[in-house]
Amino acid sequence: MQTVTDAAALRAAIRGWRTAGQTVGLVPTMGNLHAGHHSLLKLARDRADRVVASVFVNPTQFGPGEDFERYPRTLAQDQAGLAEAGCDILFAPEVSTMYPFGPAASVSIHVPLLTETLEGAHRPGHFDGVATIVAKLFNLVQPDLAVFGQKDFQQLRVIERMVRDLSLPIKVMAAPTLREDDGLALSSRNQYLSPAERARAPQIHATLIQMRELFVQGGHAWQALEQAASARLQRAGFVPDYVAIRRAEDLGAPSVDERTGLVALVAARLGNTRLIDNLIFD
Ligand SMILES: Nc1ncnc2c1ncn2[C@@H]1O[C@H](COP(=O)(O)OP(=O)(O)OP(=O)(O)O)[C@@H](O)[C@H]1O
Ligand SMILES: CC(C)(CO)[C@@H](O)C(=O)[O-]
Ligand code: BAL
Numbered sequence: 001m002q003t004v005t006d007a008a009a010l011r012a013a014i015r016g017w018r019t020a021g022q023t024v025g026l027v028p029t030m031g032n033l034h035a036g037h038h039s040l041l042k043l044a045r046d047r048a049d050r051v052v053a054s055v056f057v058n059p060t061q062f063g064p065g066e067d068f069e070r071y072p073r074t075l076a077q078d079q080a081g082l083a084e085a086g087c088d089i090l091f092a093p094e095v096s097t098m099y100p101f102g103p104a105a106s107v108s109i110h111v112p113l114l115t116e117t118l119e120g121a122h123r124p125g126h127f128d129g130v131a132t133i134v135a136k137l138f139n140l141v142q143p144d145l146a147v148f149g150q151k152d153f154q155q156l157r158v159i160e161r162m163v164r165d166l167s168l169p170i171k172v173m174a175a176p177t178l179r180e181d182d183g184l185a186l187s188s189r190n191q192y193l194s195p196a197e198r199a200r201a202p203q204i205h206a207t208l209i210q211m212r213e214l215f216v217q218g219g220h221a222w223q224a225l226e227q228a229a230s231a232r233l234q235r236a237g238f239v240p241d242y243v244a245i246r247r248a249e250d251l252g253a254p255s256v257d258e259r260t261g262l263v264a265l266v267a268a269r270l271g272n273t274r275l276i277d278n279l280i281f282d
Helices: 007-019 035-047 075-084 126-141 150-165 188-192 195-200 203-217 222-235
Strands: 002-004 024-029 050-055 089-091 145-149 171-175 239-247 262-270 273-280
Touching: 002 007, 007 024, 007 050, 007 089, 007 126, 024 035, 024 126, 035 050, 035 145, 035 171, 050 075, 050 126, 075 089, 089 126, 126 150, 145 150, 150 171, 150 262, 150 273, 188 273, 203 222, 203 239, 203 262, 203 273, 222 239, 222 262
Parallel strands: 002 089, 024 050, 024 145, 050 089, 145 171
Antiparallel strands: 239 262, 262 273
């Protein structure tokens, strides 16, 4: 595996593959890789001849007061894991490579509507940062396919929308959420949790499962399920940002009798850690 930090070297390596008629898959990450990231890499490996993984803690998707500075940076460890997993190129650029005019002066991509709710409402500007950096990575790598995790469900929808609206010739693939045995979704941010918080954290997944069970039983308006789930999380010591049942397709609020194609999404704080998760109801 080659580790590349500059754009010209990345393009040169990929040009060689293209000349040989090989397809390219991209797995964008912020590093501190865990088994969830490796499952994305495996999917890319299965579907493309060559795989590029990027590790870049993108400043423009973090708001003031968020964890940009303390976000775990473990490049040497990520490099070893990726090499072992059969990644062809690790692209680990500096901020100045991705933002030659500085993050604050960057061209920015805004995906309307979808980004105004849920994560977008609680992290203003977050999805502009995500769409912008993903578009930049797509332009540099020009992959045939790119893999994203369903754990960041709204992010996946935002990227799908961007790709379609900008007519990018890239297949966006969704990978299922990998979990710990107790149900907690793997996330780099889990390591911020104290042992007591870690013991409570699986309540998010348990609450989502219960919501789905009650929904399938019927007789509960989805708004009542949202409220009950939010109350359950608060009793368990969380401060929920949102607990929402939405249409999986466009994240709009379902109509009263809508029973299929729904997803429940949660973002909640536990101490200083903000966790997100979701569960598809079908
Ligand atoms: N548990 C998981 N299962 C599957 N994919 C995941 C999981 N966690 C993250 N991913 C996916 O990996 C990609 C990179 O995510 P990222 O580097 O932000 O990891 P993360 O562990 O989710 O970190 P964070 O704590 O920032 O949310 C994204 O497409 C994300 O959806
Ligand atoms: C897609 C992404 C790598 C863009 O920085 C990030 O939002 C993430 O890790 O999910
Ligand atoms: N996993 C999404 C990246 C973020 O929270 O900024």
